[in-house]
Amino acid sequence: MVGYVVYGRGSFNQLEEIIEPHRKKGAPVIFLADHFFNSHPLINRIPVDGKDKIIFADVTYEPKTTYVDQLAQELKEEFGTVSGVVGIGGGSTMDLAKAVSLMMNNPGSSADYQGWDLVKFPGVYKVGIPTLSGTGAEVSRTTVLTGPTKKLGMNSDFTPFDQIILDPELTADAPANQRFYTGMDCYIHCIESLTGTYLNEFSKSYGEKALQLCRDVFVKKDSWDAESDDKLMMASYAGGMSIAYSQVGVAHAVSYGLSYLLGTKHGIGNCIVMNHLEEYYPEGVKEFKYMVEKNKIVIPTGITKGLSDSDFEKMINVSMGMKPLWENALGPDWEKIMTRESLHILFEKL
């Protein structure tokens, strides 16, 4: 788990005080910020000192192993080593920061470590500062990376951040659509895990709390306010913690297929799929549609229109490969329920 957690409005201002004891002589701190913040006033509040560097991360696409390797290589060439990596942004930036930190101290390519417990050495000191709430990447034990052969994280005990700073003020500026899609990542995760077959009281407690907070924000409230930011940030944290002993389900399994072929981002991809899952999550989909309408969000449709048979095959292959997700959702006999044909029909609807 993350060793140090600070939560509070304005806690971003404690960043210098927090990283100062971790500065090593001659080794800068690297601030990896979502390119969204390129000319945002937040940048002026970053405590840049000496050789410290702000890198604007290109998160147009979700992080690739090649991008992680390139960033780590450039830092090694320029500085030898660094005192730490501070990620400031959404889920993609969180995952990039975690992966770059690990690759500063591990040989080879990040693609070599996609899997479980393959990472050999701890990374450099790493701090996560989320500016979007919902992914849970700030507390998770993984980094989702697209590699040459798979989309899979570097899951390890070395992967979680050493420190996270949860400042709900930082999410106030996010575009409403983006905020909704990312918040729904948390909501959908909760529906999938709480109705799934893999669950214990630890994950159930966190999942129920995250779900309730999502409902407070997207169902009960009539407009977005500071409390919405406070609550959604806690929902994301609790949702991330609940992953420890639970698993996602149909929406995530199908959305990975979309993402692999079309590059559809995780949050919106889950929404596109959830929109058509009445059969699997009747109550959850009903509430999801209510939240979409109430929050005046448009969920794209027709995104698989015109794709070739071989494209559908690719998506089905990726999706069918997510065995634990299907087993969690549909039980040990899932292959009898979700055949390639029924999955093809589902992809056609999206």
Next chain:
Amino acid sequence: MVGYVVYGRGSFNQLEEIIEPHRKKGAPVIFLADHFFNSHPLINRIPVDGKDKIIFADVTYEPKTTYVDQLAQELKEEFGTVSGVVGIGGGSTMDLAKAVSLMMNNPGSSADYQGWDLVKFPGVYKVGIPTLSGTGAEVSRTTVLTGPTKKLGMNSDFTPFDQIILDPELTADAPANQRFYTGMDCYIHCIESLTGTYLNEFSKSYGEKALQLCRDVFVKKDSWDAESDDKLMMASYAGGMSIAYSQVGVAHAVSYGLSYLLGTKHGIGNCIVMNHLEEYYPEGVKEFKYMVEKNKIVIPTGITKGLSDSDFEKMINVSMGMKPLWENALGPDWEKIMTRESLHILFEKL
């Protein structure tokens, strides 16, 4: 925060696998177990190896700094250093294990470190395995110790356990009264913090979850079962996490006075006080009394009968000294509401 958390029925069996990488040559692991387990079958499941030692901790009274110092001194004399300390028991044992671990690597007496951020060096590797649920000591940043001049913890970043093992099977055997009193520590904490003036969304989320789990166990259920153990263990964990940004209130402030003078243990002390706090927590006390009745628990009364005026003065002094607790409960003008006279009347009722 605790870096490594394992939750699950039967997870105690993973103890050897978990501690093995932390064993240092020639330095034993010390298992500090509540003396309750002296001839309990759990003892045979402790993975004792080589020079490892099981010490039965005398928790008749809550931990004293003198006892912590004595245990650490004996271990230093016998072994020089140890690979780790594993605490197995309730809140007192958890606190003892944390304090002994710290005193293996810090000079002087544990009384020197009662306060905030006074501990200088990390302790030896420490593992907490609770066998009673409710105190939150398994996740807290403190150890409550009775010293020569004060009852105060060693609050520091070095205090939390490195690892906790949350195995709800271990709480199944606890005596029903003890289980109730300790569970109420969590319930009362939640009532105090959720109605208090110090609270943010982080602590509120955890506090609400802990409260709901306590209600599931003590209000909704008609008998004790495995799910009760599962839920109360998560309630304790969530209650402990909620302490980060919240504070307790009247019940704790008054119960510290009892404990200081009479040695009343924390769980039962809180219950004795809560029984008479209708004025401060009307809803909470009503529900508390319902739980007492439903669970057929006897709360002692008349414990301050026959005490001298100077005894009452001592209890009032200790209790009035808990400024943050009173301020949390009654606001900045608390001294106008809770005078020495009204506190005297309250102590007389107990």
